[in-house]
Amino acid sequence: MVELKLTQEGKIDISENLVSKVAGKAAVECYGVVGMVSKNFKEGIQKFLGKEQYDKGIEVIYKEGLCEINVHVILAYGGKIDAIAQNIMDQVSYAVEHYIPHMEKIVNIYVDDIAIVN
Amino acid sequence: MNAITEIGEIKKIFKGALAYLENKKEEINNLNVFPVPDGDTGTNMYLTMYSAIKTIDDSEPKNFTEFAEALSKGALLGARGNSGVILSQIFRGIAVGMHGKRAVDGKVLNECFKLGTEIAYKAVKKPVKGTILTVMDGISEGATEALKKQDDIYHVLEHSIVAGKIALEETPNLLPVLKEAGVVDAGGYGLLIIIEGMYKTAIGESLIFDTKEMVIDSPIVDQSYQNLDEIKYTYCTEFIILEPKVDNDSLRNKLDSPDIGDSLVTIVADGIAKVHIHTNIPGTVLDYALSVGNVTNIKIDNMKEQFLAKNKKVVKKPIKFKEYGFVMVVPGAGLAEIAKSMGVDAVLDGGQTMNPSTHDIQQAIDAVPAKIVYVFPNNKNIILAAEQTIALNNDKKIVVVPSINVQQGFTSILSFNEEKNSRENLLLMKEAFATVDTGAITYAVRDTQNNGLKIKKDQILTIRGNSIIASKNTVDEAVDEYLNQAYDNHEIMTIYYGDKVSKAEADKLKDRIESKYKELDVLVYEGKQPVYFYFLSLE
Incomplete structure (x- = not known):
């Protein structure tokens, strides 16, 4: 669980899965992203993830009060990879901040593959 | 039938579009609410196109194929931000359409727009409706419609702009976040500006403003240089x-x-x-x-x-946040020194009568560059004010340790373990409260009654934890009464003496206690606290 708030009265925890979904939805809508790579590689490369699988490809590790969000993506061939990755980072970070404020986080982007489409 | 046959002409058109985009850059930035409202869409599109034009200039293309290659390469290399990346893909498509052509007429332009749309869409699996891509759709459809009537580049450009504008007006209906903000899509507007700039330049209108005021006010923002040699x-x-x-x-x-x-x-x-x-x-x-x-x-x-x-x-180094820091409220300069020696980053002065406000505590937190800040209110009445800072800090996590006196604060800070997370530490620190018995010796400011005790003004009071347990006539009697009630095979007693007590008096007390309680080690510190003769703790 990700600890969001701690007061004398009690605490608010949210699940890693919730963070994954928010981050995943933002990531798959990013320009340049054509797919996500599942976090447990046994499932192999997911070509495209539908609505119910927003959290696939997102790995959330909560440690020492810090939420680490690792985003594994497949990009389309032909775009400037660093610019696209930066956009994903910005957009995921913005979406998470928007829906889950006050959570300390870092967003890492892993470009696992490039899809060459003609 | 108009067509562009000279490389110089197409260069001029793209340069004109860049200049037009530059003039509208701020306007585009101000529209930027999606996907991240950081107000840089115009700047990013401008810098992306600037890179494309610079590459074209540097490569001195002799035919449309070379021009197209430079356009595509330059935009790709310079792509910045979301809209910049998409623009680079649109240019890539336009370049494919221009490849091998001897002239750009209405038909070629229509093909360019079609390919621009197609290639731009290929790089996204879940295109969001109501963005630059929607406007590109409109521009491309407008070109196709226009071509049915007339194979003329000016005619095609003109109708692309009209259709693009309609698509742009539609963006708030497709993307709610735009409607909420009352704007059209910034990237889509930027794209339309580029096409409009091309048209205006092609018909010889570029960079011509309507009024003198507009010329004087027009901002010119230079690209930033990365190093001196540039x-x-x-x-x-x-x-x-x-x-x-x-x-x-x-x-x-x-x-x-x-x-x-x-x-x-x-x-x-x-x-x-x-x-x-x-x-x-x-x-x-x-x-x-x-x-x-x-x-x-x-x-x-x-x-x-x-x-x-x-x-x-x-060159000025950004402040590096350390992992954790401590803010503590203490009464008295001596206690503040002790707190600092224990590793407290910021100390707030606060006695029984002058509680620091949330604002004061926040100022102390601001002075501590740490990811997690532990706040020790050391007073029941300050805990609430301290907890209110939790909501005020976005970049720091605030953990309020509910210590009710300075002795608890000191004991709990010693149990801090940097290997543990904040929740575990809070538990450790709260557990530490139980290992220490705390007392204080002060005097009554007026006649009163408390817990069945009749208290006269100027009598000496013994406080254990939060309650008054005795009223005596001398300080020594009051300390003895505390030990009578609290001592339970403890090993260490700590005495913090206040500003009304001398070191000699405190040392005398220590000797007296140590001779009476043989098992007890007494430590004496100068606390300089007002009002209280002594703060005491047994552990």
Whole structure:
């Protein structure tokens, strides 16, 4: 669980899965992203993830009060990879901040593959 | 039937579009609410297109194929931000359509727009409706419709703009976040500006504003240089020519030369011209300007100096956040010293009668560059104020340790373990409260009754934890009463003596206690706290 708030009265925890979904939805809508790579590689490369699988490809590790969000993506061939990755980072970070404020986080982007489409 | 057959002509059209985009950059930035409202869409699109135009200039293309390759490569290399990346893909498509052509007529342009749309869409699996892609759709459809009537590049451009505008107006209906903000899509608007700029340049309208005021107010934002060597021309020179004797084209023809400088921007309206150029010979540029009209608002900056000054500032190291920090409220200068020696980063003065406010605590937190800040209120009445800071800090996590006195604060800070997370530490610290028995010796300010005790003004009071347990006539009696009630095979007693007590008196007390309680080690510290003769703790 990700600890969001701690007061004398009690605490608010949210699940890693919730963070994954928010981050995943933002990531798959990013320009340049054509797919996500599942976090447990046994499932192999997911070509495209539908609505119910927003959290696939997102790995959330909560440690020492810090939420680490690792985003594994497949990009389309032909775009400037660093610019696209930066956009994903910005957009995921913005979406998470928007829906889950006050959570300390870092967003890492892993470009696992490039899809060459003609 | 109009068509573009000269490379010079297509270059001019793209350059005109860039200049038009530059002028509208701020306007585009202000529309930016999606996907991240950081107000940089216009700047990103401009820098992306700037890179494309610079690559075209540098490669000196001799045919449309070379032009297209430079356009595609330059945009790709310079792509910045979301809209910039998409724009680079649109340009890539346009380049594919231009490849191998000898002229760009209506038909070729339509093909370019179609491919631009197609390639741009290929790089996204879940295109969001109501963005730059939606506007590109409109532009492309407009071109196709126009071509049915007339294979004329001006005609096709004109109708693309009309259809693009309709698509742009539709964006708030497709993307709710735009509607909420009451704007159209910034990237889509930027794209439309580029196409409009092309059209205006093609028909000879570019950079011509309607009024003098618009010319004077028009911002010119330079691209930023990454290093000193990039600055070929040192002086950024800007001025306004009133009633110029020459038109925009002659002005540009005269100044647009590597012998004079680069980054030329001319903005003109009836009876006024604004000129911006980077040059090593500002005198020559001004001499020419004076020969064609009266010159005003002259501004000449040495960009190398500016660059060095700016980068000096940047060298300043950003403050590095450490993992954790401590803020503690203590009464008295001596206790503040002890707190600091225990590793507390910021100490707030606060006695029984002067509780720090949430604002005061927040100021102390601000002074601590740490990711997690533990706050020790050391007073029941300050805990609430301390907890209110939790909501005020976005970049820091605030953990309030509910210590009710300074002895608890000190004991709990000693149980802190940096290997554990904040929740575990809070538990550890709360557990530490139970290992210490705390007392305080003070005097009554007035007659009162408490817990069945009749208390007279100026009597000495013994406090254990939060309650008054006895009222005595001397300080020594009061301390003895505390030990009578609290002592339970403890090993260490700590005494913090207040500002009304001398070191000699405190040492005398220590000797007296140690002779009575043989198992007890007594430690004496100067607390300098007001009101309280002693703070005591047994553990």
